[in-house]
Amino acid sequence: MRIYLTRSSVCAADDLEPPHQRELKLPDSDSLEQIIVAVIKSNYLPKISGGYATWSVTSVIPVAVIAQQWADPRMLFLLPKDLENLDRKDGVLRLHFNYHAQIEPETVLNVLRELCLRAI
DSSP states (O other), rough: OOEEEOOOOOSGGGGGGGTTEEEEEEETTOOOHHHHHHHHHTTTTOTTTTTTOOOEEEEEEEEEEETTOOOOEEOOOOOOHHHHHHEEEEEEEEEEEEETTTTOOHHHHHHHOOOOSSSO
């Protein structure tokens, strides 16, 4: 499976090469969580001095929260139909990593859990 990644900049010097694109090739059998763990292990996301960077992962919808101080990503609850509707182009899964500076990751996670993307 091909994965296309983009991420937010973390500082002014990081703005020199936006949108910080990268492509990964991973086994088709990998779950979304395994894909995100592979991204973390690839060192695609910059480490922040102090060790408290917070990121959210999106692909049309919020998918997960990553914190530099956490060992694993925290996945948001997604139904099978949600996974089918993730951002894909020409068979490539597209993920964006939003930088939330050093905001407490539990706060970001709670906001995204309660986020409503459509009128009810």
